[in-house]
C-alpha cells in the first residue's frame with residue numbers, strides 16, 4: 445500500500461425526504477444563488493418548483509442557467525460565469541446528474557479566477573478558490589456529488605477534458621433516491637456502467653498489499669450488480685435505487701475505496717475522446733471500450749483479473765488456468781453490460797474508424813496514459829479498433 449493523504453469535505457444528506465432540507469442548507473451560503481439544471485426533467489417532475497420555492501421561502505434571490513447539455517459545454521459554463529459575476533452570485537446550486545453538477549463546479553471555480561475557465565482543463569492553471577457549491581443529485585452515476593472532479597466539453601475544439609481540485613468539492617449534496625425514479629432505462633444503464641468502471645479504474649492496479657481496498661471495490665461492484673437489474677425492472681424500487689445511489693457515490697468520492705492505490709484511468713481518457721467528437725453518453729462509450737481495455741491489458745497482472753472473476757462473478761476456478769479464469773471474468777463483465785442494454789460496438793452508436801488517429805493522438809496529448817499498462821498512441825488506436 446502506498447502512503448496517502450485523504451480528505452473529503454462534502455456533507456451528504458441521504459435518504460427519502462432529505463430534499464426538504466435544501467432551503468435551510470442553501471441559506472447558510474448567501475442570499476443570491478445561481479441555479480443550474482439540465483434538459484427539463486426537473487420541470488416535468490415538479491422538482492424545479494420544489495427547489496425554487498424552498499429557496500424563495502428563505503429570501504434567496506435565484507438566477508438560473510437551465511438546459512445544461514449532457515456532456516456539458518464550455519460555452520454554457522462561460523455564460524453562467526458571466527451571469528454570476530454580473531449579479532454578485534454567492535452560491536451555486538446544481539440540480540441534476542453529472543452534467544449539471546460538473547458544469548456548476550466549473551462555474552464555482554471559474555467565477556473568482558481572473559483568466560478563462562478552460563485554462564484549468566488544459567493544465568494551464570490551478571484553482572485557488574471557488575464559490576460554495578451545493579447539489580441535489582437526480583441520477584446515480586458519476587460520483588461528482590462527492591468529489592472534486594469536473595468534465596467539460598469544448599465543442600469548438602472537439603475536446604472533452606477533466607479537471608480536479610479540492611476547491612471543487614460540493615459543500616453539501618442531497619441524495620434522495622426517490623428523485624431517481626424517473627431516470628429512464630438507458631440512463632440507468634449508463635449510470636450503472638459509469639459507476640462500475642470508476643471502480644475498475646481503481647481496482648485494476650499494480651500497487652501491492654491492498655486487501656481492504658480490493659474488498660471494498662469488490663463490494664461496490666457486487667452491490668451494483670445485485671441492484672441494477674431490479675432498478676431496471678421496477679424503476680420505483682426504493683431499495684434498488686438507494687443502493688445504486690450509494691454505490692455511485694462510493695465508487696468515486698475522492699478515492700475513499702482505493703486509498704493508497706495507484707489508479708489507471710486510461711479507459712476514461714480513451715472514452716472522452718469519443719464522446720468529445722460524437723457526443724455519445726459517457727456510460728455507453730465506457731461499456732464498449734472497457735471490456736476491450738481489459739482484454740488488452742489483463743496479462744500485466746493476471747492474478748488480479750482472476751481474483752475479480754472469482755470474487756465478483758463467482759467464476760469457479762477449479763481445473764482452470766489463471767488466464768482462463770481472468771478471461772471468464774472479462775466475458776462476464778461484457779455479458780452483464782449487454783444484459784442491462786449496453787451496446788458492445790462503436791459502430792452501433794455511429795462511430796466508425798475515420799477519427800481513430802485523431803482520437804488516439806489527443807488521448808495521449810500529455811504523454812502515455814494509464815498505469816496498469818502504460819498506453820501510447822498505437823495502443824490506444826488498437827483499443828479503438830478492437831471496439832469497432
Ligand SMILES: NC(=O)c1ccc[n+]([C@@H]2O[C@H](COP(=O)([O-])OP(=O)(O)OC[C@H]3O[C@@H](n4cnc5c(N)ncnc54)[C@H](O)[C@@H]3O)[C@@H](O)[C@H]2O)c1
Pocket residue numbers: 482483484485513514515516540541542543544546582583584585586587588591593594595623624625626627628631634635638696726727
Ligand atoms: N465529475 C466526475 O467525477 C464525473 C465522473 C464521470 C462522468 N462525469 C461526466 O458526467 C457527465 C454525465 O453525467 P450523468 O451520467 O450523471 O448524466 P447527465 O447528467 O448527462 O444526464 C443524462 C440525462 O438524464 C437526464 N436526467 C437526469 N436526472 C433525471 C431524472 N431524475 N429523471 C429523468 N431524467 C433525468 C438528464 O436530463 C440528461 O438528459 C458526462 O459529461 C461525464 O463525462 C463526471
